[in-house]
Amino acid sequence: MSxxxxxxxxxxxxxxxxFTGIFLILFLVxxxxxxxxxxxxxxxxxxxxxxxxxxxxxVPRVLEIGLFLGIFLHIIxxxxxxxxxxxxxxxxxxxxxxxGSKWYSRSMAILGTLxxxxxxxxxxxxxxxSRLGGVGNIQGLKTFELNGTEYHNLYxxxxxxxxxxxxxxxxxxxxxxxxxxxxxxxxxxxxxIGIHNKRYHAIISSIGYGFAILIPLAFAMMPIxxxxxxxx
Numbered sequence: 001m002s003x004x005x006x007x008x009x010x011x012x013x014x015x016x017x018x019f020t021g022i023f024l025i026l027f028l029v030x031x032x033x034x035x036x037x038x039x040x041x042x043x044x045x046x047x048x049x050x051x052x053x054x055x056x057x058x059v060p061r062v063l064e065i066g067l068f069l070g071i072f073l074h075i076i077x078x079x080x081x082x083x084x085x086x087x088x089x090x091x092x093x094x095x096x097x098x099x100g101s102k103w104y105s106r107s108m109a110i111l112g113t114l115x116x117x118x119x120x121x122x123x124x125x126x127x128x129x130s131r132l133g134g135v136g137n138i139q140g141l142k143t144f145e146l147n148g149t150e151y152h153n154l155y156x157x158x159x160x161x162x163x164x165x166x167x168x169x170x171x172x173x174x175x176x177x178x179x180x181x182x183x184x185x186x187x188x189x190x191x192x193i194g195i196h197n198k199r200y201h202a203i204i205s206s207i208g209y210g211f212a213i214l215i216p217l218a219f220a221m222m223p224i225x226x227x228x229x230x231x232x
Contacts, residue, residue, distance in 0.1 A: 018192035044155025118174035162226035182212035
């Protein structure tokens with residue numbers, strides 16, 4: 001398959017979605033692990049150190065560019081595959097929709113759109129003020145000092161943002177959308193790249209459902225923990 005066919009052919013589009021999906025799954029693991037530092041209950045010291053390490057060194061910043069590119073490709077190819085499937089009355093990824101298919105497996109485009117809307121809000125709240133000092137920045141936050149240098153205090157930003165019950169609700173609902181998106185997308189991505197025999201299918205499905213529960217639950221507990229003052 002040529003490079004052009006990877007972005008124009010039906011099979012190529014699904015492969016791009018699968019590989020970018022797996023890449024984003026790995027990102028979710030890293031992101032959840034980093035955010036879990038808030039539960040160290042050290043007033044955000046561990047979390048801020050980890051967050052600013054990711055934003056200060058070359059390799060994480062290069063990977064960050066790859067992350068945005070991966071998200072962009074996953075979204076664009078996802079919409080293209082959805083439109084193509086509807087015109088041909090076929091399916092996205094490599095899973096056939098039968099009468100017994102789950103509703104979320106037939107609603108990946110809708111769930112993905114909800115996640116895109118959440119991503120825009122999330123970038124506004126945290127990435128923009130951290131990287132660019134933009135409009136998402138909340139005035140009056142104390143800076144965080146590391147090795148004699150003052151940095152944007154992302155932990156304090158999270159504390160401030162998640163005092164708004166509406167924002168907390170939107171984040172939790174987004175985590176629900178993520179859970180259903182992963183419930184189908186995890187196993188579909190691996191099936192698309194050829195890992196779909198009976199021996200591995202049950203294992204991948206079990207891991208996928210477990211991942212679709214644990215990761216969104218961890219993300220949902222973060223705004224909840226701040227709102228109910230479960231972390232300090």
